[in-house]
Amino acid sequence: MSLRFDLKDILNGNLKVLDDLTSNVKQIQDDVLKEILTLNEDTEYLHRFLHGSSDKELFKTSVPFVTYEDVQPYLDRLAKGEPSKVLSALPITGFLLSSGTSGGKQKILPLNDKYLENMRFIYDLRSLIISKHVDGVEHGKGMMFLLLREESTSTKSSCFPATFATSSFFESKYVRDRPTYWYNSYTSPDEVFWCPDNKQSLYCHLLCGLVQRDDVVRIGAVFSPIVVRAITTLETYWRELCANIRSGQVSDWITDLSCRASVSTILKGPNPGLADLIQQICSHKSWQGIIRQLWPNAKYIEGVFTGQMAQYVPTLEFYSDKLPLISPTYASSETFFGINVNPLCKPQDVTYTFMPNIAFFEFLPVDKESNNDIVDLADVKLGCYYVPLVTTYSGLYRYKMDDILQVAGFHNKAPQFRFARRKNEVLSIQSEGTTEVELLKAVTNAKLVLESSDLMLMDFTSCADISTTSTPSHYVLYWELKAKNLDNTSTKVDDKVLVECCHVVEESLNASYRKERTKEGAIGALEIRVVQNGTFDALMEFFVSRGASVAQYKTPLSIKSTEALAVLESKVLARFFSEKSPPIDH
């Protein structure tokens, strides 16, 4: 079985590739591992364990599974200029910076051409799958809020450029040297994608998308928080956007010259008729369904709506009047994993079918730590929870991810995984420990209470307040709220509703939280701090200024950094506390 597939098949609309890949999982995985081991048997890392052998069984018994911290010394050596062969036979061409907002600290991971080739493959295949499910998507353009960054020499390495996966891909021959297909046809010119100022870039994306509103068939971003940021930008600037369309002139504060010039060409002079129409739509009291009204031919919104990003589903359903929300891919800076082969399913039913030609995948059952428990991709069991271990073409061997996945089905023989959660607890004060899923579920329950009062939760994060000034320590949620009815611009907050939300969050948290909460002095009453509009934009700017990727930005579910917390604290409008202890038993 060849590991290389003819992309022409995909581009010609032939889905046979998906069938071949998913029907021969075991064989393809064996071939991938054989190829990786043969290529890399003389790397310093593998030689330590395999002494020049490329035997699969020896690999499984002798190469340990590792965490980022274990590999970091090798990556640091590469960063200081030692040859790629320390880890990888294929030349390392740069470092990918993980977004650093989902799992805490920012990692640097090796990048080579094979990573980008895999990315091309995944983009091509997932686009073909979408085109089979969404009629007419080929006839139009995408308004994709991509915020790309030029490579920079990282402070962590003077030898390699440091970059982000999406930026690196868009700069590579895999995008640059390709003819235009429907899925790389966008309303925004390249100059807007590459504009170094996020605010200017988002504004110009919107301007280009409004001017070409009838062409827009797809809307999206790599991760869904940026789509929400785009809507809040629209809400702030729609009058000015209309003024620009009316006059045919881009606002003076768009100072990035190439961005300005390219957007001016798209504006093509004054268009008062269009400005009137957009103004009329945006003047509606309620913005429910605004996306469909402004972009009447849009067929779906693309991003990631699983894991912690599930929190944006209600907001985007509100603004789009339930346009389908498509989560096409599960991927990371370490490797690509899988594609959603049923793109129009509900966000809560999304699974990712692992692509066996991308890397060698093994799985460690959750709560097991022994080598003997690890299973291959072809051997995972329906319903079970696993942590993936990846062996890649770019120098990671049995590298343990921080994600937990559940097997939810099979496409032919390829397992389909539901993204369950990230591994680490997001909040903890005593012995209780709250996971990402528990926190999200609790906030989702509280949102039902909010809805009754015309308010929407636009974004949130949390921290465990263990500072001495607040005894006892307690959970704090930072909430940015928006009125559904724009007449209520003051976002009037009803104290009783917010106090009730605090209580609903608490009663939805796990039993050990509720137990600790009722013990004298253990955990104090949960607090919601309502923050000003725009706070989460400021938080994103803060993380981006610290090196996080804006294209891959995900709002962290909990924050420990005192500087990031200071950004939030400076914008707190009101505080609410739960007024009664949650019941221990439900």
Ligand code: AMP
């Ligand atoms: P990064 O390396 O910064 O690109 O972030 C990768 C991480 O984002 C993954 O390890 C996941 O925790 C999260 N992630 C990526 N894709 C998805 C997805 N489809 N659903 C849920 N979480 C995802």
